[in-house]
Amino acid sequence: MKNPDDQNDDPAIGDMARRRFLQGVALATGAGALAVNGGAWGGSTLSDAFADFFQQHYQRMTEAEIRATIERIERKAKRRYGVDIRVDNTPAQEGVIFGYAINVSKCRGYRDCVHACARENNLSSDTQYIRVIEMDRDSTDLRHGDHYYDHEQVPVEGKYYLPMQCMQCDNPPCVKACPVEATWTEPDGIVVVDYDWCIGCRYCMTACPYQARHFNWGHPDLTSAGLNPDTHYLGNRPRPRGVVEKCHFCVQRTRKGRQPACQEACPTGARIFGNLLDPDSEIRYVLEHKAVFRLKEDLGTEPKFWYFRDE
Amino acid sequence: MTWPSRLLALLTVLAVAPCGVARAVEQQGAPPTADWDWSGFTGLDDTPVTKRAGISKAPVAAVVPRVGETAMPDFDAPARRAYAVFSGVPPFEVIPSQRDPGMHPCSSCHQWVLSDPRPRHLKKPHDNFELQHGLHGKGKFWCFTCHDLSGSGGLKTLTGEKLEFGDAYLLCSQCHVDQARDWAYGAHGKRAANWQGRRQVFNCTACHYQHRPGIKARAPQPGPPVRMGLERPAHWVAHDTERPKVHGYESVWQRAHRETQAAGSGQHTGDPQTNPAEQAADEKS
Structure with missing residues (x-):
């Protein structure tokens, strides 16, 4: 549940007033710094640099502010990578809560999903949202799983493969851990991050029992050719350095009705994605007709990510 | 029509096929129907x-x-x-x-x-x-x-x-x-x-390829990289090779170490053609 204070749009109240004041102070300081140190804005214009500095939390911005922010992000990407990206702001669809299911009998550990995800979501080369864990047959002990497996051919006899990514928990511990509320659950059930509000404390990474969150230790090493220009504000737009990111069910695709990149890339059809509220959806059929389980269910995180086997 | 005569007809058709399609059809008679003799x-x-x-x-x-x-x-x-x-x-x-x-x-x-x-x-x-x-x-x-x-x-x-x-x-x-x-x-x-x-x-x-529906094993995509700043120093690799292979196969570190050792001694056991079981046997010996 969201704190009702978050919804307060009245600028005269509480932290908003304080924020306005601090903005004024910082503006004056920043202007002074510019006079001393002329080209310190990374090629940005002064107004963009200021606007970046005073950018609001995504949920507190007005439509116009979001539009201005998006234009600024697009300009920044153009400067940095020389690519015209489109940052999207599609809201969650009404009556949609996303759920995911993986057929562990079908997953063969090819890792096609991992790399499709990395391409789609503009991941730095040291980050992968999906971890395909090679598990011993007849065991669900994640401690004995290995995601660095490197065989000539998969699947290997006596092993099975368990892909893990963000479970989009309904009771997400990472959201509770964030001291600045830079991460929250969207109405369609996706846990998202406002990369510009994140302070990089990495508390959420510690709180997540699935190791689904990843930290940008450096600037993402994206190339102009490899950059996916179709992005979303809460999704795969190029991230700054020093912030936490995670799987967001390809929010830039799924909110427009497309499949997430991992599902589209899966060559065996092990991945099933859909609307949990639609009784005719594939995911609902799986949940109602298969013996599904979730990882670390005893923690009460209520993941919206199920696993099942062929009987 | 008995099978030998059928075969004869087939052979004739094949033999005369270059001579002319019309003639082949004429010799073969009626085209085959669904009513096969299954005996x-x-x-x-x-x-x-x-x-x-x-x-x-x-x-x-x-x-x-x-x-x-x-x-x-x-x-x-x-x-x-x-x-x-x-x-x-x-x-x-x-x-x-x-x-x-x-x-x-x-x-x-x-x-x-x-x-x-x-x-x-x-x-x-x-x-x-x-x-x-x-x-x-x-x-x-x-x-x-x-x-x-x-x-x-x-x-x-x-x-x-x-x-x-x-x-x-x-x-x-x-x-x-x-x-x-x-x-x-x-x-x-x-x-x-x-x-x-x-x-x-x-x-x-x-x-599923319809004539052999089982899905074949194939090579996986490359595994995840080590996080920036976490590349293991050389002595870690050496230490890692001492660890028993609890999962039944070697880790990337063990494999890297083994290949380095093999390259040094003139033997390259990391050949993709080598059977993994044989590799494991080599490791034990």
């Missing part, structure tokens, strides 16, 4: 196809096409509305498979060339696969379990109902009932492109 059919015994008398054990596996080569989804063709044989299923469409245009329609050859229904080592142009379908690859089937050469050719069910190639899922669902139901509801198989809107699913043959 000579030996496809339903327990002997694997490759071990039956008269069948050569020539290594046909070398020319088996990769899965996907013969049944790539044909995205340009209009999707077919699925038959409503699965009651209660939300409507969906099936993406047709792209067929080898040189081989279709069957009637382009088989209106002149009589087909031999006996299980045997297949000759050109049907020598590009080995039939490994039916009861764990033991070859319970032969071509005419599924193929129908009457008319322009196509598929037929076990009861003789004629099917288009695009409706292969109906043929598969005769035996694979559970998979077919899961497929129709979306728990098996693969939906294309979207989760919302028109539901278009791949046909069975898009993933």
Whole structure:
């Protein structure tokens, strides 16, 4: 549940007033710094640099502010990578809560999903949202799983493969851990991050029992050719350095009705994605007709990510 | 017509084929119909196809096409509305498979060339696969379990109902009932492109090569990188090799160390051709 204070749009109240004041102070300081140190804005214009500095939390911005922010992000990407990206702001669809299911009998550990995800979501080369864990047959002990497996051919006899990514928990511990509320659950059930509000404390990474969150230790090493220009504000737009990111069910695709990149890339059809509220959806059929389980269910995180086997 | 005379007719047809198509048709008589004489059919015994008398054990596996080569989804063709044989299923469409245009329609050859229904080592142009379908690859089937050469050719069910190639899922669902139901509801198989809107699913043959439906093992994509700043120093690698292989195989670090050692001593055991079991044996010795 969201704190009702978050919804307060009245600028005269509480932290908003304080924020306005601090903005004024910082503006004056920043202007002074510019006079001393002329080209310190990374090629940005002064107004963009200021606007970046005073950018609001995504949920507190007005439509116009979001539009201005998006234009600024697009300009920044153009400067940095020389690519015209489109940052999207599609809201969650009404009556949609996303759920995911993986057929562990079908997953063969090819890792096609991992790399499709990395391409789609503009991941730095040291980050992968999906971890395909090679598990011993007849065991669900994640401690004995290995995601660095490197065989000539998969699947290997006596092993099975368990892909893990963000479970989009309904009771997400990472959201509770964030001291600045830079991460929250969207109405369609996706846990998202406002990369510009994140302070990089990495508390959420510690709180997540699935190791689904990843930290940008450096600037993402994206190339102009490899950059996916179709992005979303809460999704795969190029991230700054020093912030936490995670799987967001390809929010830039799924909110427009497309499949997430991992599902589209899966060559065996092990991945099933859909609307949990639609009784005719594939995911609902799986949940109602298969013996599904979730990882670390005893923690009460209520993941919206199920696993099942062929009987 | 007895089998020897049939064979004679086939040989004659082949012999005179270059002389003129019209003449070949004239000599062969009426084109083959669906009413085959099954008395000579030996496809339903327990002997694997490759071990039956008269069948050569020539290594046909070398020319088996990769899965996907013969049944790539044909995205340009209009999707077919699925038959409503699965009651209660939300409507969906099936993406047709792209067929080898040189081989279709069957009637382009088989209106002149009589087909031999006996299980045997297949000759050109049907020598590009080995039939490994039916009861764990033991070859319970032969071509005419599924193929129908009457008319322009196509598929037929076990009861003789004629099917288009695009409706292969109906043929598969005769035996694979559970998979077919899961497929129709979306728990098996693969939906294309979207989760919302028109539901278009791949046909069975898009993933399963119909003559050898098992999905082959292949190399995985590269594994995850070590996080920036966490590259292990050399002594860690050495230490790691001391660790017993609790998972039954070596880690990337162990493998890197082993390959470094092997390169140093002039032996390269990391050859992709080497059997992993042999590698493990090498490691123990």
